[in-house]
Amino acid sequence: MPSETQTPLRAGIIELAVGEPDPALLPRDLIRAAAGRALADPGDALLSYGSREGPARLREAVARRAATTEGLRQGAGDLLVSAGNSQALELTLATLTTPGDVVLVEDPTYHLALGIVRDHPVEVVAVPLGDEGIEPDALEAVLAGLRKAGRRARLLYTIPTFDNPTGVSLAGPRRRRLLELATAHDVVVVEDDVYRELAYDGAAPPSLRATDTSAPVVRLGSFSKSLAPGLRLGWIDARADLRERLAGAGVLESGGCVAQFAAGVVGRVLESGDYDAHVALLRRTYTARRDALVRALREHLPAGCRFAVPAGGYFVWVTLPDDLSASELLPRAEALGVSFAPGARFSRHGADDGLRLSFTLYGEAALAEGARRLAAAIGAAAAHAG
């Protein structure tokens, strides 16, 4: 039974709605040891005002890792430390948009990112997401329509790798096409890359940022999934002109890097080599959990349901038979002891024919039991509707 999640867990319900890590997998000892080393070193500035960019130790370690895993030739100077992807997205919107701008989002998309976008005086336009990620033809049509109306999109927020909520990754050819469209229309692509380390079937696809370093991309990387969300720590890897605009924000000049303390600690974790071992543990554990959930869904889901096996990340997306609404299904499922996140939560248009299941919080047996309960709820709802 997981404990100390952000979302309170209800007794008797397997909460597959909750997209949080298993608290038992949080690397308390690694972080405790790293904090001890950093604080014992009088030359470590983690308690002082820092630079806008954040501690060089951490940025160097992240750049080294990107060189190894993605072939990116970067140094510390190419990166900014962020206080996690939410703060980074907030900073990006605050810095790169002006009132009245159009911001494009995928539909469905990460619902809490929508909340951040909505805090800004911009117009949100949705672009459909398909089985292979964002639909380039639809994107091109939206961009052309805006241009015809004398407007243009300023930003596109996308999660191209192991998407939240759908688990899909943008196919390789679509990555190229997306970057060509963004370059042609001068749209900044905000690439939320938070799930990259959690790849279960070989390496993650190359990031948009690594695919074309001359394209207008702001990539948001994070330690929330690979270490611990409470660290509220990530980094921003953007084309130089965009990175400089972000680094110029007044909030970073005033206090320095918002995550100075956590960055000082995590810089030590990355240097130690413990990070690689921890990520390997997460991959093994979550691969087994994904497989357990997928097996049980295959076995139990009634006809008419569809899902794709995600190659990484936190989520499986199940599409329901045509006549079922996920939001209406939810109370029935909870009565049978399982929860999920209904599709309407992630859609600008209220599209509600899908649901999101998280496989990181529970062990394999609970996931399989959750899938059985879900299947029973769908079966009962379909019988009732039929």
Next chain:
Amino acid sequence: MPSETQTPLRAGIIELAVGEPDPALLPRDLIRAAAGRALADPGDALLSYGSREGPARLREAVARRAATTEGLRQGAGDLLVSAGNSQALELTLATLTTPGDVVLVEDPTYHLALGIVRDHPVEVVAVPLGDEGIEPDALEAVLAGLRKAGRRARLLYTIPTFDNPTGVSLAGPRRRRLLELATAHDVVVVEDDVYRELAYDGAAPPSLRATDTSAPVVRLGSFSKSLAPGLRLGWIDARADLRERLAGAGVLESGGCVAQFAAGVVGRVLESGDYDAHVALLRRTYTARRDALVRALREHLPAGCRFAVPAGGYFVWVTLPDDLSASELLPRAEALGVSFAPGARFSRHGADDGLRLSFTLYGEAALAEGARRLAAAIGAAAAHAG
């Protein structure tokens, strides 16, 4: 010789421009012990997603302290944890202003706060600061002028206690008048209260927030001065309706409290009782440093210079003889081995007849020597001008 400051220190120059704490006074051991306790406790959620409001343990400790020191009857539910005052100011501006709003600032004021305000599509209007803090008559005139023009001010940013840059505190009667004006004109007072713990001549004046809890006040408290700036940790104490608007920001829903990790650590520091002892050490040390600087200024400054002795905080503000410009004086002073922050840096109007000296970074002997060098530079400049 201080080390590991944010601003690089130049050899041979006593850098009284630098408003940073003495690194030797950063409580590394306290924080290391607290981090160890928090991370060893599997029930502590400092590594998990947290609530929007931040860890209750820290908020309870802050509320208890406000009860003791200010007689405020508060609980954890009255406070939000912030990632330091810069982030809190950014959040306040993003949440409580709309494009085109008027934001009032003092003149002079904390220059880096001006940078944060300028990132928002608001109009900045300055209100003069006098020897007893913001001038209420001038404030009333500005408010009346705006009203006459069919506009109104949305926010006033003020540092009423141990001001940066001037060191002055708003006099008691002016506090009441300011709150009456803010209430009458429905202007939110953003009270930057970062220096409260550093009181050298008895207790700090009651905060605006404590003076009238029904007034529209958002108080920003911080551990940057009382523990360590690199923690990037503070809290927001605002009237309930304002607090709820701030807590509703999308960035807090998405990731939870931005400073979850540091808040988990500092909650343990406050519970331990070590915090009181550390604040007492800071007060003793900085009182002696202030006194050393003030003694040397009294002894050496040439006629025509004025300064007031600050009752707390980081800074002494020196007003120059009429014909001298602080910015023009600066290279001469640096040639003599002392720096300061010239007045123009803090003024919307470029007012340059004053300069800011920080007395927290250096020991007493260096401060006295810095004052001698400054006096020599002023004397030489006055002779040159005369």
